Amino acid sequence: MPPSIHPVDLILALRDKHLTPAIVFLTSRRACDEAMQAFDHSQILLPPIRQQAIADVLEKVIAQYPSIAEHPLIPTVQRIGVAAHHAGHLPSWKIAVEELMRHGCLDAVFATTTLAAGVDFPARTVIITQSSIRKSRDFTDLTIGEVQQIAGRAGRRGKDLVGFAIVTPSPYIDLNVLTKGFTGHPEAINSQFLISYPMVLNLLKAHPLDQIQPILAKSFAQFQLNQRAEVLERKLDGLREQMEPFGPRVCTDWITEWQTFDQVRRQKSHRAPARKHEPPEITARFHFLTPGRVVGIGRSRGVVLRQYRSKGQKSPMITALRQGGGITESPASTVTEVSDRVLDCVDAPVYPWCTPESVEELLRHLEELPGRLPELPILIPKDDEPIPDAIVQTLGDFACPTCPSRSACQRDYPHASKLRQEQQRHLKSIQALRTSLWHRFQEKIDVLQEFGYLTPTAHLTADGEWARLIRIDHSLLITELIRADAFNGADPAMLAAVMSSIAHDDDRPGAFPRVSSGLGSLLGQVRKLALSLSPHEDPPLLRADIAAVTERWIGDPSLTWIGLCKSTTMAEGDIYRLLARTLEFLSQLHTLKGTHPGLADTASRAIANLRRGVLEELP
């Protein structure tokens, strides 16, 4: 059996059951394009009347947007009545497909799931072939809301009595996700309150610092945080009730009192045996006293030949070859220093614990060693912090041993202390929930003060005044670039190219035109700056190849859209979106005409060059 139904069979089945028009959601743009290719030699033609209807509608759209007149999909659309609609297409093509759908001319549209969220054109039937979508490189299961959004395209009000959502299996499908999505209740949505630099600047422009906290408290984010805090507060009330029977006894804070007393009691009993053990320095050092290690013993020096723990001797022992040739057994505690040198030494199982040759070798090396050797840095693990003697002394001062409620305290302590710990944990998280937004805001203020956009009293500096107008992603990078005069003398093409590489956030690979050397070095500077800002703002991808596409389009006014598309493997729709986003960034720079007339002028010239051909014809 094929892993999924062939597009031609799919259309035939739908036509047969009168389930057209349909939207077929496929996993990728490529799947959509391949589905369209499957119709290249197919003979399931539309009747001439309907072909004519499609031609009429297309003609009208082409009159408005001439760029799609030569679109390679048009013959298939006309013959079969199917079309593809995805982000790789120009908006004008998408408009044409939407228009055709609205007139009911098409039998099916192959689309990616991005369509579900974007423009709305309903159909009688929706075909679902996947249960997961690509979200920033990973495939994640569709949420219930998303399944319903997709299925919701089925059934046109006033044109259909019923809508159909049809699942057809493909290797990417998990039927459970879909059935749950159909029958379930959509998920709750959560606030995503990102505090950005322009937001901080704009808020501080309009409101003094002491009014900011109430404004943040009005956000949906805080509303939801408060909801969570309230849940915790209810839990806290419950805990308080549970704590009531453990209310004040002889001492008000009996839990702490008992805890200290108990700890001290335990510590005391532990202390005595701990003394018998070797000190931690010795234990730590002993690991390094391996055969060949150069050590200082007393005032002379030696090489460790073996180490052992003797039953007769309480302390760990080493056998060392001393300067002068003597072999001695000594406790590890007599080692005064452990150097970082290890000499080669061939072990032997009996005295002298290494081969006679290596004894001589070792002795020779030992004599040759310099007078001072660097010491091996050995970390000594801290023993359990012993309770200061002062407290131990006062163990007798505790009231507990003779207290009338001692038995009650002893009995209730484990439960009560657990409750109290929980109480304290809740209190801490409530505190965090109530203030987290404000802290995040303050962090941004600190950064802006460090960079000089805000005065220490959190007023806007002269730089802050214009920087607040840059309200796009990576605003800190852009404003820093402007302050560093990075665009001084840059021509419109270069400026737009840098902006587009900042704006572009897709890492789809492909073939692209070459970067000019001037742009390359400018991008190098931008990259350096972006890297230095990375603790405060995620650096953009800054792809040079993407920048080159924009540079060519703006730098060469005679370049046609087709010519641009031929220079790269990027899809038309992607190029369009790149340029549209660059336009957005440039128009933000254009708003700085008051403070940076030169830059604003370059930006507006870049905009003028950018808006031609396909970009001009579209709204």
Add this chain to the structure above:
Amino acid sequence: MTTQELEQLLAQQPIALLHRLARGRVQRHFRAGKRRLIEILLRHSAENRAGFESDLMILIGERPARPIPPAPQAPAVRKPKPAAPQHRTTHRPVEPDSHEPAITLSSWLDGLGVPPPKAFVPDAWQEDAIAKLREGDVVVSVPTGSGKTYVAVEAARRAIAENRTVIYTSPLKALSNTKYTEFSKIFGADQVGILTGDRRDNGQAPLLIMTTEILRNLLYDAGGGEIDIRLDTLGLVILDESQYIADPERGVVWEETIIFCPGQARMLLLSASIGNPHDIAEWLTSIRPTPCHLVRHSTRTVPLRAGYLHPNGKLMPLFRTIGIPHGHPSHLHPETKRLFAQYEDETLPTGRRR
């Protein structure tokens, strides 16, 4: 068949078949590995060898012919690949199916067609939403394609009649453009304007269409003292697709817009079905001068049916009921269940086909 032959035949079968064979014969057979399972099966088949063999033949016969694996000694249990998400299906506890008989394809397809043309009558929830807008802000959460646009248009019409400015925002520029065309047809071209990052058409019109980012920027500039637009005559702000408030990157823009929206303007939030619209309504009530009403509606205007199309072209209902059995995801049509299981069986990497 000698015992040895039988043993060899069993060893060639997939473990799933052995488990099916062991069902009812051996207790706790799922604990055994393949070799152990064969041993147990042989021991238990001693009493009724004929019945055992015929059951085995039926089970083998059910599966299409397959090439015999080169090594007769099959490896012990082959672990299913964890990467195959489809496997979850088989291990879920199955909730009891409903006992009504499953519907047939023809009754499922029945009712397909075009409704007779009739005059448009607004639904009760649509009227409700428009009426409630007189008293305060409104949050609308209804399924996709229920007619949110009608509410937006009617609300805008009333506000314009009172000489108030209306701002309509959508999350995408493309949507803004579609709505601009649509509203221009309804209200007349001179009544509708559009503002995008680089386009400004008819900026003085009473109904302005823009993306939410643009409105946010306008509100910021107004807050900074540079009045750009007639915010004092602003009567209604319509935020379409307000479920975008949960968008990881752009959601904050919706929040900012709502926080800074002037108090005298009414807000109309149109959203697809979401799980917690009451939270949004409560939040608006807590920060805005007028109380916020929630209009919620979960049945679709055009009923929806779910189907299953097998790759061989066979169409079946997905569920055993004609509509969608809300809250019962396991009420699958038995035939669909079988077809899908068969599909999984044949396409899964752990199956016999590679």
